[in-house]
Amino acid sequence: MWFGVISIMGDLVRAGTGAGVFGRAVDQGTVAVDLFDPRRHTRDRHQTVDDRPYGGGPGMVMMVEPLLATIAEARSAARARLDQEVPVVYLSPQGERLSQELVKEFAELPGLILLCGRYEGVDERVIDTAIDRQISIGDYVLTGGELPALVLMDAVSRHVPGTLGNSASAVEESHLDGLLDYPHYTRPEFAGGLQVPEVLTSGDHAAIERWRLKEALRRTWLLRPDLLSARVLTTIERTLLGELLAEGLQAAPERSRHGQNIE
Ligand SMILES: C[S@@+](CC[C@H](N)C(=O)[O-])C[C@H]1O[C@@H](n2cnc3c(N)ncnc32)[C@H](O)[C@@H]1O
Numbered sequence: 001m002w003f004g005v006i007s008i009m010g011d012l013v014r015a016g017t018g019a020g021v022f023g024r025a026v027d028q029g030t031v032a033v034d035l036f037d038p039r040r041h042t043r044d045r046h047q048t049v050d051d052r053p054y055g056g057g058p059g060m061v062m063m064v065e066p067l068l069a070t071i072a073e074a075r076s077a078a079r080a081r082l083d084q085e086v087p088v089v090y091l092s093p094q095g096e097r098l099s100q101e102l103v104k105e106f107a108e109l110p111g112l113i114l115l116c117g118r119y120e121g122v123d124e125r126v127i128d129t130a131i132d133r134q135i136s137i138g139d140y141v142l143t144g145g146e147l148p149a150l151v152l153m154d155a156v157s158r159h160v161p162g163t164l165g166n167s168a169s170a171v172e173e174s175h176l177d178g179l180l181d182y183p184h185y186t187r188p189e190f191a192g193g194l195q196v197p198e199v200l201t202s203g204d205h206a207a208i209e210r211w212r213l214k215e216a217l218r219r220t221w222l223l224r225p226d227l228l229s230a231r232v233l234t235t236i237e238r239t240l241l242g243e244l245l246a247e248g249l250q251a252a253p254e255r256s257r258h259g260q261n262i263e
Pocket residue numbers: 090091092093094115116117118119120121122135136137138139140141142143144145146148
C-alpha cells in the first residue's frame with residue numbers, strides 16, 4: 001500500500017510513520033509513504049503557500065497553485081509507482097467520518113494521496129478540481145491534517161497483508177464485526193488483586209469463543225448500543241443477548257468488569 005502525503009509539515013508525518021507496527025511495515029515494504037511538500041512548488045523566496053481570505057475574516061487560506069502542482073506531482077508519482085491512478089483525499093473536518101468500513105475500503109486500494117490542510121484550510125477551488133473524497137476523523141477541529149492522515153494510514157495499514165504479525169488480530173477487533181472487542185487478559189493469572197476469568201484458562205476453545213462473543217455483546221450493549229441496533233444479529237448472538245437480558249444486562253457485574261468470571 002502506497003501513501004502519498006501532501007503536507008507542509010513533513011516532519012510531523014515522518015515522526016508518526018517511523019515507529020511501532022507502522023514503522024516496521026514501512027521497513028518491510030508492505031507500506032510505503034512518500035511526502036510531497038507544496039513549498040517546493042512556490043516561486044517566491046519565502047515559499048509562500050497561504051494568503052489572506054477574500055472577503056476578509058480571520059486566518060489564512062492555502063493557495064491553489066502550489067497545492068494543484070503538488071497534487072499533480074503526487075499523482076504522477078503514483079502512476080510511476082503503481083501504474084494507475086489513486087484517489088486524492090483531503091483530510092477535513094467537513095468530510096465523511098472515517099469508519100472501519102471506509103478503512104477496509106481504502107485498504108483494498110493500491111494507494112492513496114492524502115492532502116493535509118493547515119490554517120483555515122485550502123482554497124475551495126482545490127477541492128472543486130482535484131479532490132475525490134473528503135475524510136474527517138471526528139467532529140472536532142485540529143490545527144492540521146497531518147494527525148488525521150496518520151490516523152487514516154495507521155488504521156488502513158493494519159489491513160494490509162503483512163503489517164500485523166498475526167493476521168487474526170485485525171479480524172477480531174472492535175468495529176470489524178460491528179461489535180466492540182471482548183476483554184483481554186495476559187499473564188499472570190492473578191494480578192492487581194483480581195483473577196483472570198476462569199474460562200480463559202480452561203483450554204476449552206468453544207467455551208472461550210462463546211464467552212468472548214457474549215462479552216463483546218455485553219460491551220457493545222453497554223457502551224455503544226447504536227452499533228447493535230444497526231446490526232442484524234446471528235442466531236448465536238441472539239441467544240447470548242437473550243441470556244444477558246435474562247441476567248439483567250445491567251452494567252457487567254462489578255467483579256466481572258474487574259476481571260473475574262461471571263459464569
Ligand atoms: C484549522 S483546520 C481548518 C478548519 C476549517 N476552517 C473548517 O472549519 O472546516 C486546518 C486543517 O486541519 C485538518 N483538520 C482539522 N480537523 C480535522 C478533522 N477533524 N478531520 C480531518 N482533518 C482535519 C484539515 O486538513 C484542515 O484543512
